[in-house]
Amino acid sequence: MNLFSYAARNLRRSGQRTCIMIGAMGFAGAIMIFYAALLEGFIMTTEKNAIGMETGQVQIHVHTYLDDPDIYSQITSQDEAMAKLNRLGYHSAPRLFAFGLAAAGSSSSGVMLRGVDTEREPLVTGIHQHVKSGNWLDRNDPTGVVIGQKLARIIGVGLGDEIVIVGQAADGSMANDLYRVRGIMKSVGEGIDRAGFFMIQETFRSLFLLDEGCHEIVVVPSKNTTKSLDEMTAEIRAAIPQYEVKNWRQLRPVLARIIDMTSASLVVMLIVTYAAVGILTLNGMLMNVFERIREFGIIKALGMPPWKIFTIISLEAIMQVSIASILALFLAIPLSLYCEIHPLNLSSLAPDSATIAGIAFDPLWYCDLTSNSILLPLFFMFLFTVLAILYPALKASLIQPLKAIYHR
Amino acid sequence: MNRKSIVELNQICKIYQQGKLQVTAVDCLSLQIAQGEFSALYGPSGSGKTTVLNMIGALDEPSSGDVIIEGKTLAGMDRTALSRLRRDRIGFVFQAYNLVPVLTAYENAEFVLALQGVPIRERRQRVMSILEEVGLADLADRRPDELSGGQQQRVAIARAIAPEPAIILADEPTANVDSATANGLLDLMENLNSNKGVTFLFSTHDQRVMDRARRLIELKDGKIASDGVSP
Known part of the structure; x- marks a missing residue:
């Protein structure tokens, strides 16, 4: 027993x-x-x-940009910064932002225009796979834009429809042009759904007369890493001390x-x-x-x-x-x-x-x-x-x- | 020849508090039980038989006086020491058999040996020999609910004698069995006493037990009324 x-x-x-x-x-x-x-x-x-669709693990901006997202608050040495990040084992992609007004027919809505590097962006987010209808951006289609699903509903556009963008270029002149909807996004977040307006980087630069620089660099580790988010942030901050480096927890506290x-x-x-x-x-x-x-x-x-x-x-x-x-x-x-x-x-x-x-x-x-x-x-x-x-x-x-x- | 004293009770009293009332269950009782005795405590209900047995068995402690088992005074022993004393030196046979229902007859009989840490092989030899002695070797694998009352009490006796204790305390061991079974059990205990020198102390009302006991101690109101060799 x-x-x-x-x-x-x-x-x-x-x-x-x-x-x-x-x-x-x-x-x-x-x-x-x-x-x-x-x-x-x-x-x-x-x-x-x-x-994975928007913020990435870490973002880099100039120090004043997050408080006052101004078109002139640019990261000027973006290539140098991305090369450093690459050496540290990170993928990175530059982004450009500007505010404008999108109009189609008799409807209009304020939008945030986003200039995307179509080669680098897929390395840091999966947003290119998050298209609900139509296709993601293509460098061979410079006037083709992808917009948020709520924005499409607000201004009443669908695939192939034209949208006029009006904004202020970097030189103070009026930036305006006509674009065609080539894709509508699935839901990502309220910001993108309601005001997301994606275009290729070159088109953005040409519209807003910005020859160089970017407003944001999104960073993710290039492979699985054992580093914590805070360790990654500290490492990047040490490598690029001249810019503000924040991780997604700091950027999206809610x-x-x-x-x-x-x-x-x-x-x-x-x-x-x-x-x-x-x-x-x-x-x-x-x-x-x-x-x-x-x-x-x-x-x-x-x-x-x-x-x-x-x-x-x-x-x-x-x-x-x-x-x-x-x-x-x-x-x-x-x-x-x-x-x-x-x-x-x-x-x-x-x-x-x-x-x-x-x-x-x-x-x-x-x-x-x-x-x-x-x-x-x-x-x-x-x-x-x-x-x-x-x-x-x-x-x-x-x-x-x-x-x-x-x-x- | 003077036989070795197994139990010695020196002026023990047991007083219970029942509300505001004090009830004296055992009143300054002194007693000695020697090795090899086959003795019985008898008396009317409430005379203190079971209380005396419980105090000898280290299950209860006296309000005053000393209980001495094999020369060791129980007063002052801690719970562990008392538990070890019960395990190694005292065997119990209860009125209601009190076997562990989920264990077989064999496992019940080896229970105390297992607690003592006796090696399995030795345990098996000893338990099987004892079961043989109590006539239950063939029923070793049966659980208590598959045994009759008499058979269960035999298992309880086997459990009590297996660790070779100094004394076996049997509280009304024949109360729940028929006459033939009671005689069989008494034969068995008498044989163990005669052949192996096992010391028994009964608490009983049963005339059959009193007829067999070689020493009869009569209790009345917690005191010894008579103590003598059975005729």
Whole structure:
């Protein structure tokens, strides 16, 4: 007779209750793994939309640009800066910005014109793959522009339609020209959706009479890196000290907070769920102890030390939570993997996309099953089970044999 | 020849507080049990038999006086030491058998040996020989719910004698069995006493036990009313 076998037999003794407890813990575990995978998916999609489509990991500007985005606040030594970044193992792409008015027919809307380096931009963002209809920019089509989906709706244009742009060129003259819509973007974020107007860099320069320089350099690591975001920022800042270097967390604090809160909400949900499951476990284990109180008295009278009784109760709980974990994995992994390919479709709630604080959230909610989404719920399940059994295990182990033997 | 004293009770009292009332369960009782005795405490309900047995078994402590087992005073021993004393030197046979329901007859009988850390091989030899002795070798793999009351009590006796304790305390061991089974159990315990020198102290109402006991100690109101060799 060893303690493990003794504990296992005790579990079989109240088979129905054991099954209910394992089932409840397993189901809660499965739900939480699935929920964690959904949140990971949400974070991944949000980061992909915001960082992978627009912001990049790190951005470089002249010091005054972010506070006052002026057409004259340019990075003049962009080639030198990008060469340095390349040597450090980063991809980078220059961007140009200017404000203007887009008009089509009798409608008009303020836009932010974006001059894009069509060769370098795909290295830092995936925006070129985020076209809802039509095509991305092409250097062979200098008058072809890509616009945000809400802008297209506001000014009532579709693919092939013409748009007039009016703005102020760098020399103070009026910049205006006629462009043709060659692509309409999927939702990226409120800024791009409502005012995004993409054109190739050369066209931008010609419209605004900007021969050189850029307003922004977007930077991402060229390969998978173990460096943290802060380390990358510090490294780039040290390499290019003359410009302002900020990472996406500093540039988009609201987004960073939403992502942090989403991660924190998982922990809160885990605590709430497992506190409930913990009460069930506590209840079950207390019933278990009270039913066997006489037996504990006998085995203590026969000389079993308290720690062995504590171990028996703990082993019973650990066995139950281990089986529940396997059950949870068995239920949650296939479900989460299925939802990695077949997302939950929330488009009936938000037809195109929902935006919160200017950040677009995809109505297709994918799961992202990571080691974190599996291990964190299981860790909490074990933690709360251990906490829940402490009281019954201590009660059983510290029981006075005489009182227990004559317990009625 | 003077036999070695296993149990010595010196002026022990046990007073329970029941609300504002003090109940004296054992009243300044002194007693000695020598090695190899086959003795019985008897008396009416509430006379203090079980309380005395519990104090000898280190399950309860006296309000005053000393309990001495094999020359060691129990007063002042910590829980661990008392637990070890029960495990190694005292065997218990309870009225309601009190076997562990999830363990087989063999496992119940080896329970205390396993706690003592006796090696598996030696354990097996000793337990099988004892089960043979109590007539349960063929039923070693059965669980308590697959055994009759008498068989369960035999397993309890096997469990009590397996670690070769100094004394076996048997609290109404024949109370829950029929007459034939009770006689069988008493035969078994008598044989163990005669052949192996196992010391038994019973607490009983049962005339059959009193008929077999070689020393009868009558308790009345927590005091020894009579103590003598059985005729």
